[in-house]
Amino acid sequence: MIKQYLLSPGPTMVPERVLLRMAHPMIHHRTPQFSAIFAETKQMLEALYQTDNDALMLASSGTGAMEAAVTNLCAPGDTLIFVNGGKFGERWGKIAARHGINAVEIKVAWGDAVAIDDVQAALNAHPDAKGVFVQASETSTTTEHPIREIAALTAKIDGCVTVVDAITALGVIDMPMDAWGLDVVISGSQKALMLPPGLATIALSEKAWELIAATKGCHGFYFDLAAERKNQRKGKDTTAWTPAAALIIGLNEVLKMIEEEGLQNLFTRHQTLAEATRAGVTALDMRLVSNAPAASTTGAFVPDGVDGAAFIKYLRDSMGVTFAGGQDHLTGKILRIAHLGYYDAFDVTIAMSAIEMALERFGYPVAMGAGVAAAQRVLVNRVPRAVL
Ligand SMILES: Cc1ncc(COP(=O)(O)O)c(C=O)c1O
Numbered sequence: 006m007i008k009q010y011l012l013s014p015g016p017t018m019v020p021e022r023v024l025l026r027m028a029h030p031m032i033h034h035r036t037p038q039f040s041a042i043f044a045e046t047k048q049m050l051e052a053l054y055q056t057d058n059d060a061l062m063l064a065s066s067g068t069g070a071m072e073a074a075v076t077n078l079c080a081p082g083d084t085l086i087f088v089n090g091g092k093f094g095e096r097w098g099k100i101a102a103r104h105g106i107n108a109v110e111i112k113v114a115w116g117d118a119v120a121i122d123d124v125q126a127a128l129n130a131h132p133d134a135k136g137v138f139v140q141a142s143e144t145s146t147t148t149e150h151p152i153r154e155i156a157a158l159t160a161k162i163d164g165c166v167t168v169v170d171a172i173t174a175l176g177v178i179d180m181p182m183d184a185w186g187l188d189v190v191i192s193g194s195q196k197a198l199m200l201p202p203g204l205a206t207i208a209l210s211e212k213a214w215e216l217i218a219a220t221k222g223c224h225g226f227y228f229d230l231a232a233e234r235k236n237q238r239k240g241k242d243t244t245a246w247t248p249a250a251a252l253i254i255g256l257n258e259v260l261k262m263i264e265e266e267g268l269q270n271l272f273t274r275h276q277t278l279a280e281a282t283r284a285g286v287t288a289l290d291m292r293l294v295s296n297a298p299a300a301s302t303t304g305a306f307v308p309d310g311v312d313g314a315a316f317i318k319y320l321r322d323s324m325g326v327t328f329a330g331g332q333d334h335l336t337g338k339i340l341r342i343a344h345l346g347y348y349d350a351f352d353v354t355i356a357m358s359a360i361e362m363a364l365e366r367f368g369y370p371v372a373m374g375a376g377v378a379a380a381q382r383v384l385v386n387r388v389p390r391a392v393l
Contacts, residue, residue: 007325012356014144014173014302014329016195016202017346019255023199026258027251034250040242042257047237049260050206053268054190055181060208061233062256064249067172067193070205072100073228074168074189078213079135080222081105086127087138088119092145092332093170097138104223109134115146115335116304118297121154128158128165135216136166136188141174145332147304147341148295149178156186166213172196173301175206176263177345179272188213194252197275197301199259199346204252274387275300278344278353281383285357286342288379289364289371294331294339301345304331306338311367313337319363326359350384 011018032038050060063070075097079085083106087097090113101108109131113119124137137159141152156167166188174180175190176197182190187210194204209217209230217224217231224231227246236245263271279300283293286305294304307313314337317330331339342356357376364371 007323010326010352010355010359012343012348012352013327014196014341014343014345015193017197017199017343018348019199019201020259020262020347022262023255023258027255029254031251034248035243039250042254043237043244043248044239044242046253046257046260047242049264050256051208053176053260053263054208055268056183056190056208058182058208058210059234059238060206061230061237062244062248062253063205063207063228063233064203064244064246065205065228066195066202067170067191067205068096068100069228070191070193070207071096071170073205073207073225073230074191075100075106075138076104076223076225076228077217077230078166078168078189078220079104079106080220083107083220083222084109084131084134085136085138086111086124086131086134088113088124088140088150090117090119090146090148090150091115091140091143093140093143093172097170116148116295118148119150119155121151121158124155125158128162132162134165135220136168138168139170141169141171141180142177142299142301144173144299144302144341145335146295147299147302148297149174149299150297152180152187153185156188159188160186164216164219166210166216168213173299173345176271177275177299177301179268182208182210186210194249194256197345198256199262200252200255204249204256272300274349275345277383277387278348278350279303281350281353281380282342282344282356284383285353285376285380286360289357289360289376291340291360294335302329302341302343304335304339304341307340308364308369311364311369313339316340316363316367319366320359324359324363326355328356350387353380353384 194200
């Protein structure tokens with residue numbers, strides 16, 4: 006037997022009590038029983054978003070909500086600005102191109118956060134842009150972008166919104182939607198929401214709704230956000246189309262766990278785990294990929310002479326520990342260690358000790374325990390002092 010550990014930035018581990026809740030016999034989604042769960046879940050989700058706006062649930066992966074944001078806010082021929090600092094930033098441009106929307110790219114070196122001056126310059130050059138589309142946490146490079154500062158820029162421009170892909174940021178970092186003036190915030194179930202894949206969430210500000218109402222063209226049929234809002238609001242408490250009912254029931258349990266933990270504790274936990282992971286890999290002489298490292302996932306270069314793709318395959322297939330590798334030009338060069346969702350101190354020590362043992366098996370001279378110890382020095386803060 007090889008015990009399995011899922012330490013990738015999506016899908017992430019699902020807590021036992023959530024698995025058990027989803028294992029209950031299926032109920033029909035057009036019933037008062039489901040609507041009661043739906044309404045409660047929506048309210049708790051809005052608390053996680055820190056918003057008075059509606060947080061909507063869509064039966065799709067996160068990319069579905071990204072496409073919904075683009076097609077509801079922009080008609081063919083419109084212009085949007087997008088930050089491309091990695092695989093997921095690049096996706097905004099691909100979605101826009103598919104719908105005949107003019108996408109202005111702000112290219113950012115992988116591992117860097119976007120410079121706010123570059124966003125301002127793009128907004129100056131394209132006063133007709135409907136929005137700036139950006140990742141809060143660009144998972145491919147494990148980097149955080151300055152979404153609060155970007156929202157402050159678009160707040161000054163009529164008809165221009167900030168659209169945030171927070172797929173690996175919601176429930177990880179403190180990003181209060183209303184207080185920061187974020188217009189659209191998107192997430193996905195298989196990340197910090199601690200669920201299997203298949204559910205996306207999206208919340209929109211009043212400014213974004215006004216822009217949608219004024220946008221003539223194709224809003225799509227499946228992802229018609231105005232229709233979803235009408236159905237998902239109090240009184241109707243359902244979705245326009247058949248919902249991902251089991252995932253919504255699971256989300257109800259997840260949000261109860263988050264409520265019990267408290268938002269500030271949730272964010273502090275993620276910060277501590279990220280800090281410990283960074284300390285661990287640095288102690289193993291593995292250089293960080295990001296200059297603005299994310300709280301969700303740590304990317305680190307594998308040591309010279311180690312084949313990163315073979316390393317990850319070995320960790321997964323021979324040791325039972327699943328990490329993510331690099332994409333595009335980082336393929337075979339980096340390891341991405343997740344620390345979001347159902348993840349705590351001893352998951353970090355497992356990650357570190359697995360990396361150390363794998364390095365040794367790959368013939369790399371490693372000081373066993375160095376990464377674990379560096380992580381422990383940070384993680385000890387998560388454990389209360391003993392009362393003697
Ligand atoms: C930041 C970010 N955006 C978008 C996506 C795409 O989401 P999905 O695979 O759920 O469509 C991911 C998935 O890893 C992500 O991390």
